[in-house]
Amino acid sequence: MTLPSRDTRVTYPDGDVVSEATVLHVTDSGDGRTVVLLDRTAFHPVDTAWPDQPSDRGSMSDGIQRWPVPEAVTGGIHEGELFLGADLPVRTGTEGWVFVVGHVVEGSGPRVGTPVRIEADRALRTDLSLGHTACHLASLALDLALRDSWTKEPPRDGLGSPAFDALAIQRSRIEPRGSVDTYRIGKSLRRKGFDPAGLDDLDAVAARVDEALARWLSQASAVRVEREAEELSARRAWTCRLDDTDIRIPCGGTHADSLTRFSSVHVDLERRDVEGGLELVMHTRAVARHDRARMAGSVS
Numbered sequence: 001m002t003l004p005s006r007d008t009r010v011t012y013p014d015g016d017v018v019s020e021a022t023v024l025h026v027t028d029s030g031d032g033r034t035v036v037l038l039d040r041t042a043f044h045p046v047d048t049a050w051p052d053q054p055s056d057r058g059s060m061s062d063g064i065q066r067w068p069v070p071e072a073v074t075g076g077i078h079e080g081e082l083f084l085g086a087d088l089p090v091r092t093g094t095e096g097w098v099f100v101v102g103h104v105v106e107g108s109g110p111r112v113g114t115p116v117r118i119e120a121d122r123a124l125r126t127d128l129s130l131g132h133t134a135c136h137l138a139s140l141a142l143d144l145a146l147r148d149s150w151t152k153e154p155p156r157d158g159l160g161s162p163a164f165d166a167l168a169i170q171r172s173r174i175e176p177r178g179s180v181d182t183y184r185i186g187k188s189l190r191r192k193g194f195d196p197a198g199l200d201d202l203d204a205v206a207a208r209v210d211e212a213l214a215r216w217l218s219q220a221s222a223v224r225v226e227r228e229a230e231e232l233s234a235r236r237a238w239t240c241r242l243d244d245t246d247i248r249i250p251c252g253g254t255h256a257d258s259l260t261r262f263s264s265v266h267v268d269l270e271r272r273d274v275e276g277g278l279e280l281v282m283h284t285r286a287v288a289r290h291d292r293a294r295m296a297g298s299v300s
Contacts, residue, residue, distance in 0.1 A: 003077050007231035008101045009040040012056070012254055014225075016042040017120040023110050027082065034109035035084060035102040036060065037075070040230075043120055044128075044254050045072040045101045048088045053132055053174040053253040056120035060105055067105040069118070074232070075102040092252075093233040101232060125254060126288075127176030133223055133256040134265045134286040135172065135179035136238055136249055137213055139165035141267075142282060145208035149198025158247040167192060168280070174253065178285045186277030199280060202269040209282075213265045216242050220260045225251070263287040 004024045011019055019042035027035050046055040055072040073085040077098040083089060084102045092099050103118065110116055143161040154162040168183035185196050199205065219242065226248070227236040238251040240259070256262070270281040 141212035152193025
């Protein structure tokens with residue numbers, strides 16, 4: 001069966017949750033499911049190299065039959081072979097590869113050439129988008145809160161703060177309306193000039209983070225995902241104006257379209273002793289504006 005010769009075109013960076021497409025390839029995943037490749041999709045797949053944001057969930061329909069789509073994965077095609085998910089051995093964008101979104105459907109799935117409609121779960125997309133935008137805001141706020149904890153001149157983020165997040169991040173997990181980010185403070189970071197004593201009073205650090213977050217939310221800036229092209233492998237970036245500065249962070253995820261979508265964003269910080277240093281874990285939680293309005297309206 002012929003494999004696609006060009007990247008899947010993706011529309012989720014524009015906020016789409018529904019798309020019309022044509023089935024280009026189907027393959028048995030071996031577990032009672034089928035992986036379906038389309039020419040275009042609104043589905044956001046989990047990225048293999050940096051799997052911070054979970055994939056969309058939803059459905060696929062040909063107008064007669066409907067198939068649940070519990071997940072979507074990033075795939076790559078090279079020399080006539082398809083690699084999916086964890087089996088993909090290269091980063092998205094590697095020269096000589098075609099990159100595709102693999103829609104995992106329950107059952108045998110539609111046939112090649114079939115026109116289909118694909119629809120992502122709107123509520124889940126909204127919650128993950130809020131979580132991802134909150135994650136970026138919190139990372140910048142953490143950089144700002146720790147700006148006086150450096151003894152050398154480090155690289156700086158888009159707001160001019162020492163780039164603690166970029167230098168120390170080990171894992172990031174986007175959750176509905178939040179995220180969990182784990183930072184490693186070991187010899188390498190100390191050699192770059194970070195003084196771990198800056199983490200001695202975590203309550204004070206968290207308070208500074210929350211203060212910055214509240215200030216930025218009050219600025220009510222628009223949020224955009226900029227991209228070079230529609231292809232899955234095209235570079236994309238999260239953009240937002242904070243403190244009169246345009247911030248641009250490379251990112252392949254989905255996002256809220258405005259800071260007005262948030263009522264609040266709050267962090268909790270946790271310090272863990274590990275071999276060779278310590279870990280800082282930041283739990284970010286967002287409250288959507290309509291949630292706060294609903295809670296206020298429920299009080300009699």
